[in-house]
Amino acid sequence: MGRLSREKQLVILFAAIIIPSLFNIDVMGIHFTLYRVAIPLITILCVAVKNGNLTFETGMEKQYFITFAVWIGYGTALMLLRGGINAGAIKELLGLCFGTFSIYSMVHLIGNSKERFLYAVGVIKILVAVCILLGLFEIISGIHLNSSIYSNPEFMKSQLERYGFVNINMATGFQYNPNDYASFLAFLAPLYLIPTGKKRRFLDWIMIGVIFLICAKNNATLCILALGVGFLLFILFARIPLTGKRMLVIGGVAAVAAGFVLFRMSGDIGESGYSLIFELKNHLHTYQLKQGSSYVRIMLYRDSLKALADSRFLGLGPSSFSAYFTEHPSVSKLVDPHNYWLEILTQYGIFVFLFFVFLLLQLFRKAKALYKREHCMEGLVLAVMFVDYIIIGLAPSSFINYTFQWIVVALTLALLRIYLPSEDKQSCPYAETIKHK
DSSP, X not given: OTTSOHHHHHHHHHHHHHSTTSSEEEETTEEEEHHHHHHHXXXXXXXXXXXXXXXXXXXXXHHXXXXXXXXXXXXXXXXXXXXOOOHHHHXXXXXXHHHHHHHHHHHHHHTTOHHHHHHHHHHHHHHHHHHHHHHHHHHHHOOOOTTSGGGOHHHHHHHHHHXXXXXXXXXXXXXXXXXXXXHHHHHHGGGGGSOSOGGGHHHHHHHHHHHHHHHHHTXXXXXXXXXXXXXXXXXXXXXXXXXXXXXXXXXXXXXXXXXXXXXXHHTOSTTTTOOXXXXXXHHHHHHHTTOHHHHHHHHHXXXXXXXXXXXXXXXXXXXXXXXXXXXXXXXXXXXXXXXXXXXXXXXXXHHHHHHHHHHHHHHHHHHHHHHHHHOOHHHHHHHHHXXXXXXXTTSSSOOTTOGGGHHHHHHHHHHHHHHOOSHHHHHOTTOOXXXXX
């Protein structure tokens, strides 16, 4: 591809996905970011190198493309039928288009090379490490980027009026709020389980431990749950002997996790005196009183399913959730879904929801099968990431526009292409491992 090698394109691509708003430029009312500029340009380069042909080397690649084409096409039809063209719907549909492009570009640039796959994982780990360092700086200094919620004067004013103080020593990184940042870290944390160099292995475990502690500092309970479940699954199913240095490393990370639990139970993490046991009791008590976050979420889920039924299970349309519950208030008084899976189901209907869930289940199954058949540790890690995907999707107020979520889909498709390069081998459950380029 001329002077811009595949490796350089991967660096630009992942920088755009992981830090999408690295720069923000307004030109004639159009908002340009690194993500919005880099993704289409790299996709054009990827298509151009194949003489304009969108080629797919495995059945799963075709299935992914068909799923997203149906999703975007159906969403466009819903937008036109439900209320006409609006900026929010256009933005969300463009986000799905860019997600489709980014997956295609990642898979194409990695190609059939295991070395380039590991290079891509290494690039992601370095970029996440940069985000972690930024988060630690925020916790220590209380200084945040302009994109952070703590740089929003209206938010700061409302918090001061409501609570009398604002804990600014929270981490948001390049995300908007602490919960978004914790979701980002927890989602990509399992990639540190993939070794990309012997000398960096110990550093990988340190990063996992730091991610645990940052999520604890941000009071991101669901993200901690996702990390714990993912790590436990990895330990249970990984075919590695728990002896020697490995046992020490795993024990060290387990100690960090155990320390976190003890701190949370005793209320030593976070300036608010947060207590895990107290919170669980409080959730049960406030739910009985029809109060608290648990009651609010359950009421929102109930009202969302009612809205879906009113649409005859066809969906309300893209980016319609907040608008609908602003006009038809939920008992919960919330207007954001706080559940990625409910967000897709309510906005795009039962058919798109099942299409997408089926795609993820297929990718999870194939990643797990790849590990069992080829002893491919990367397959197990990616399978763990799909489990984390389910849990983390419940954490933020809205997940559908997060750019980093497509990384697990792309890496799984790329790994299948490396080990299963043809339709014939894909159809055979015990295909012979090919030599990596």
